[in-house]
Amino acid sequence: MKGRQISRTAVVWQLLAVMLVVLPHVQWLPLWVPALVVLAIGSRLMIHSGRWSFPHWSVKALLVIASSGGLILSFNHQAGPETMVALLVVGLALKLLEVYHRRDALVVLFVSLFVAATAFLFSESVWIAGYILLTTVLVLAALNSIQQSSSARRFRDNLKSAGRLLLPAIPFMLVLFFLFPRLEPFWSVTIDSGQAKTGLSDELSPGDVSKLAQSDELAFRATFEGEVPLPAQRYWRSLVLSEFDGRRWTRPSHEQRQVLRPEQLQPLVSAQRYEVIMEASGRPWLVALDQPLRAGQGTLMTPVRTLVMDRPLERRRQYPVESVLQYRQQPLLTRQEARHYLQLPAGGNPDSRALAQRLLTQADGNTDGVITLLQAYFNKTFVYTLEPGRLGRDSVDQFLFETREGYCEHFASATAFVLRSAGIPSRIVTGYQGGEWNPYEGYLQVRQYDAHAWVEYWQPEAGWQRLDPTAAVAPERIRTSAQDYFSTNEGFSSAGMGLGIDWLRDLRQRYDAFNYSWHRWVLNYQGQQVQLLDDWLGGEDRWRRLLAWLLPTMLVFGTVGYWLLRPRPTLPRDPMARALMRLQQRFATLESGREPAESLAMWLQRVADDWPKQRALMLRLAFLDDQQRYIERKDPHQQAEMKRLCRILMRQLPRKKR
Amino acid sequence: MASELYRSIQARVRRWTLARQTPARTQTLTQNRIFILPSRAGSVWLLLLLLMLVMAINYENNLVYALTFLLLGVFLSAMFHTYANLAGIEVKVLPSEPCFAGGQAAFELELQRHSSRQLEQLSLRLEHSELEQIVDLQQARQQVRLYSPARRRGWMSPGGVKLETTYPLGLFRAWSWLNLELKTLVYPEPLDTTLPEGAQGQAVSGEAHLSMRRGDDDFAGLERFQPGMSPRQVDWKSYARGRGLYAKHFAGHQDPDYWLDLDALGGETLERRLSRMTAWVQYLSTRDVRFGVRLGSFVLEPAEGEAHCTRALAALALYGLEGEA
Structure with missing residues (x-):
């Protein structure tokens, strides 16, 4: 078996299969690997056409050493899936050079299938899925071609066989996909697809959020069980930043975190249940509507009531949350906590501190008064823009008194600074605000340009309260989505989101809705599985599952088996011969069948007497048949007459014996 | 280890199926005669799927799950196709040509399929032979010639016929043993020696032929x-x-007739003498020489022509054996 040579058609199939499975990996593989594949395919084609001979073993050895060296250099001893795939691809390329026997071809194709599967580790889009399905058909065709004799040379036959094999496998796959229990990973793996992920960082300095606003990448999607919150209520908290060094806001240091108690939350309204599908961000923090009641499955709650995971989010993840939109949070602060939320650098930004004192005296020490005054101040002359000037050392002073242009982080940072200077405990919250409602699938999609920063300040009794200074400057930004705001306001058009054309936007929403369904039902099916099995099978015990798998499978393969083995009489192609064959079959059911040794004419003459009505026709047919058989040139008139006679006889004869 | 197990299963299946069948001139590959097991490539395929499943679980990747299940479906589907590639074939024995010992005995079979499906890559071989014939059954009926080394003269029955296929993907091996009435006559191995001196002399005692030939x-x-x-x-x-x-x-x-007499050749073993005589029969009949054969009590009167030669060779083949014709 191993010694059997594969056909030339099969060689071409191998080359095609390898090329197709490597293609999705080209975008991240080091350049020399695809180059090697192209080289190998080219050389094999030269060998195929007889221009070159198979490479000498020394050449092969040299190639193996060179590419091993290349792999070590390129991947630097990393043991990730990238290294594995690169190794397999290099192996495929080298093996291609010596594909000649059936066993070589089997190795190539099996490895190809595995490499095709690894494409899903790097991309899970619908397009890749379709592409891999197509590739699978071609690999199966290639597998079929190596089983054929070495003279076979029809590509179409191989494709047909592959289709016939794959078709019954599809319902089988669907059922198994639906029922197969999803297990927990055996060991933890990380995958770096080489694309830098965008998302919120755990610190905030001027310009950070506006950078994110340039990206229209999806951040997350959310589906709501009950009513969907109004745009002005859609504050998605992600991080709380409470330490300021004069320029940057960061999360509390480790010692400070020991001081902070988990914050209490008293809901004032009933909770809102929803589900978030967060895209991979490469960071552990999640989002939740202001404020989450408790951590859902697989998530943790920080003391400041934000949700995190125990490891960075390397894959899209779905999690349920419950939030309340009206609440009282942490009505009492310890002295240490209050000190933490009032912390400011020793010096710097003197004008802003002075402003704080001025506002405080103007408002008679009333917190609400300070806030109102500050917002009025912003409202007067400040400009909300994505492209503020660069800020220097005393960034808050510069923003408040010189440039007076900024994006949400500038306003939030300045507000928190002023509040702290005025002795009001406050902190920065980053996350997302708003989102676009997709009417086709009914979910909220939040993109990176919805990233936002706002402030929370604390008052005795009332606890922590949200304050969004951006709302004072650009209230439309909060009421409508970021996209609408950007597209209708000049100065934001550079963000490349000028989707003013309605139908284009509609198309985009439809496409996104489709992607959402794909994510929800295919990529994140495990989230739905338990519920779905409950609904469909009325429980998910093992026997029900087995039965639910067995019945459709048996049905599908029973059909396939019947289809393959059903009796298919070999009727002749020639219509004349076919008509005569049918006539004989009919007579056979009437127990006047033709004997093996009889000629058609002899038989007709023998049985003609049993059928007095048809006798004349039968004798005529017998005569004509003899004429036709022994005449040198066929007479088309006679043939037509014979066909007509057959037809008439078929009509007159009973179908069954009386 | 695995391959040994495989081989022992195959041998057991062969003995069992052949023992259950009564030899016939025509046999059909029915359900209870076809056996099917994953081939080695099929086991590797399953191993590959296991690896892919581990990958799917570990990376929590539903698309890898889907591909794994799809390929498992293809595996099952291949089982049906491989089985169908063998099912329903009718094998008929055709008359076979005699051969000489030491050469290859050829057995003619006719394969017939009863559906319009094309059957591809059927491999046929005889029970004690390593030579296999690969057939693509594209027409409704097709003739195949199978070879088996002919070791001894006399009637030769090569045992069962194995039909095997791994088509279309090579993941499964379906095979069947058929007990067919295969039989061919093996002539003794010709031993190339010169004609004995005395052989023609004896012809003088025979009747003289004076007519021109x-x-x-x-x-x-x-x-x-x-x-x-x-x-x-x-x-x-x-x-x-x-x-x-x-x-x-x-x-x-006007040559006198030759007489080839077994008993006149002394001193050698029976087989060697028969071999010599076989060579002479061949030699004389290619030259259209009349000859007679005497094998103990069996006497073949001098004649010439193909039929005579065949009769002489058959007599030599069966001399001293059971079922002498």
């Missing part, structure tokens, strides 16, 4: 060429001169 020894004249004459006899020179086709007519000598 057609032979190819001496030129005796020309006659009109008629279809069926050997092209070697054509007188090309006269044809070139434009006189039409003529055949040269030779006259053979």
